[in-house]
Amino acid sequence: MDVHAFVFPCNQCLLLFLVVLLLHVFLFSAISAIAALQDNSNDLSSLLAFKAASTSGGDASSDNIIIANWTTDAPFCTWIGIGCSRRRPGVISLNLNSFSLQGTISPYLSNLSFLSSLDLSNNSLSGIIPETLGRLPRLVTLILRWNLLSGPIPRSIFNMSSLVSIGLSSNNLSSSLPTLIVMLPRIEWISISDNLLTGHIPADFARCSTLQRICLNINKLTGSVLSSLGNLSKLVHLSLGENQFIRAISTLIGNLTKLQYLFMGINNLEGKIPKELGNLVNL
Incomplete structure (x- = not known):
């Protein structure tokens, strides 16, 4: 048998294989490019919608930095404040x-969808915190403090497993603190001081074992102190002053051995200061 008879068909197979491979690479690249363009389009339209909403409070002049800088004449990744x-x-x-x-x-x-840090602090933003912010799957830092925001805190924010820091202080937020429907496995800092919050500290706070700082002072919170916080062994800062807490301070305060700062003044507390306070050698 002539072995050369098999050379031509094998060469054809190899050529066909290479053509198919190149087509797959081309199609994959094209699909990736289309997806990237679609993502860019989504990001651009989202930023322009934010620009329209956040500059609609009366300062619509050309000297507003956002209005002047956020234009489609340049890629949005070059806009001020964008990373x-x-x-x-x-x-x-x-x-x-x-x-x-x-x-x-x-x-x-x-x-x-890829946003990991949102800081809109020290502005004059008003209205509610959108419930839709809870749909940001990669958000690590949410800082909205020192604004004029009102209404309840969206429950969706307390369902974001990626969050490490929540800063909502110095607004006009009302209603009660949402129950933590899903445990926040990475949360380290919750600051919602200087608002109009009412009700109790949710018992689910005790499930957030990574918490290091809690700032809830200057609100209208009620109930007992530390009944649900005594298991937060990593806590270093606890500020609950200027509320309407009642009853005695729980002896569980002695479990917070890493605590460095404690403020519970200007409340309606009663009873004795627990001797377990002496366990807090880092205060």
Whole structure:
């Protein structure tokens, strides 16, 4: 048998295999490019919606930094306050601290699916905190303090397993603290002081074993102190002053041996200061 008779068909098979492989590579690249363009389009439209909402409070002049800088004449990754990933042109941080924003927070920020840090502090933003912010799957830091935000705290925020820091202090937030429907496995800092919160501290706070700082002072919270916080062994800062807490201080305060700062003044506390307070040698 002539072995050369098999050379031509085998060469054809190899050529066909290479053609198919190249087609797969091309299709994969094209699909990835289309997906990236779609993501860019989503991010751009979300940012423009945020711009329209947050600059609608009366400061619509051209000297507003957001209005002047956030234009489609330049890629949104170059806009002031925007941080993008090096791997893909998607927004991973939005830092507009002290930018004189006067409108509301757009619910379309939830479309920034790669956002990990949101800081809108020290502005004049009003209205509610959108429930849709709880849909940001990668959000680590949420800082909205020193604004004019009102209404309840969305329950969805307390279902975000990626969150490490929640800063909502110095607003006009009302209603009670949401029950933690899903444990926040990474949360280290919760600051919601200087608001209009009522009700009790949810018992589910005790499930957040990674908590290091709790700031709930200057509200209208009631109930007993530390009945649900005594198991937070990593806590170093606890500020509950200027509320309406009643009854005696729980002896469980002695379990917080890492505590360095404790403020419970200006409440309706009664009874004795527990001797277990002496266990807090790091105060």
